[in-house]
Amino acid sequence: MSQNVVAEIKSRIGLFPNFPKSGVEFKDIFPLFQSPSLFHKVVELFEENIKENHQEVKIDAVLGLDARGFLFGPLLASKLNTSFVPVRKKGKLPGHVVSTSYALEYGEDSIEMQTGSLKEGDNVVIVDDLLATGGTMAAACKLVKQLKLNVVKCLVVIELTGLKGREKLDGTSVYSVIQYEF
Numbered sequence: 001m002s003q004n005v006v007a008e009i010k011s012r013i014g015l016f017p018n019f020p021k022s023g024v025e026f027k028d029i030f031p032l033f034q035s036p037s038l039f040h041k042v043v044e045l046f047e048e049n050i051k052e053n054h055q056e057v058k059i060d061a062v063l064g065l066d067a068r069g070f071l072f073g074p075l076l077a078s079k080l081n082t083s084f085v086p087v088r089k090k091g092k093l094p095g096h097v098v099s100t101s102y103a104l105e106y107g108e109d110s111i112e113m114q115t116g117s118l119k120e121g122d123n124v125v126i127v128d129d130l131l132a133t134g135g136t137m138a139a140a141c142k143l144v145k146q147l148k149l150n151v152v153k154c155l156v157v158i159e160l161t162g163l164k165g166r167e168k169l170d171g172t173s174v175y176s177v178i179q180y181e182f
């Protein structure tokens, strides 16, 4: 897909200085959903990247991260004809779950995933809207490793390259559609 499409997607991202706190520029993906064709193009770019780089691998599930990863994950799973599994913030999923904690700027949080739908050795991709410090994605990778699953790719719409989130992911392959420094 052309660079023009990527530029068009970028033009739809809202930029809000000093939200939710001073010094942060919030990247708002929701305007993308006002253009159904651009939203579909984002998911098609994810699909294309997987097909081009991991042709030989059967993807057993798309994992989506709470909350904005849920917007892209189910459509990607449908395009790949595979299942969607949510990774949620703690206390939201019933039944047997695995969990892992991760550091926030102040304190820590946990994410959880239901067990049962996936088995050891299954191949998964993890989807979220944005990679910043990489703390959330690294926690998801940790969770996946606890279940002895194989992370084929981390997919995000936006990467804040200056925060070096990739470095937290132990070499796991990352694809981002658009990039900002911060």
Ligand SMILES: O=P(O)(O)OC[C@H]1O[C@H](OP(=O)(O)OP(=O)(O)O)[C@H](O)[C@@H]1O
Binding pocket: 065, 066, 067, 068, 069, 128, 129, 130, 131, 132, 133, 134, 135, 136, 137, 165
């Ligand atoms: O790379 P990191 O520094 O971990 O930041 C990225 C995470 O932060 C945002 O989620 P947030 O925790 O704000 O939750 P939300 O999607 O529920 O708004 C974003 O959607 C990513 O999941």
Ligand SMILES: Nc1ncnc2[nH]cnc12
Binding pocket: 024, 025, 026, 027, 028, 130, 132, 182
């Ligand atoms: N700058 C940012 N904009 C939107 N979501 C984020 N999550 C972490 N950093 C963010």
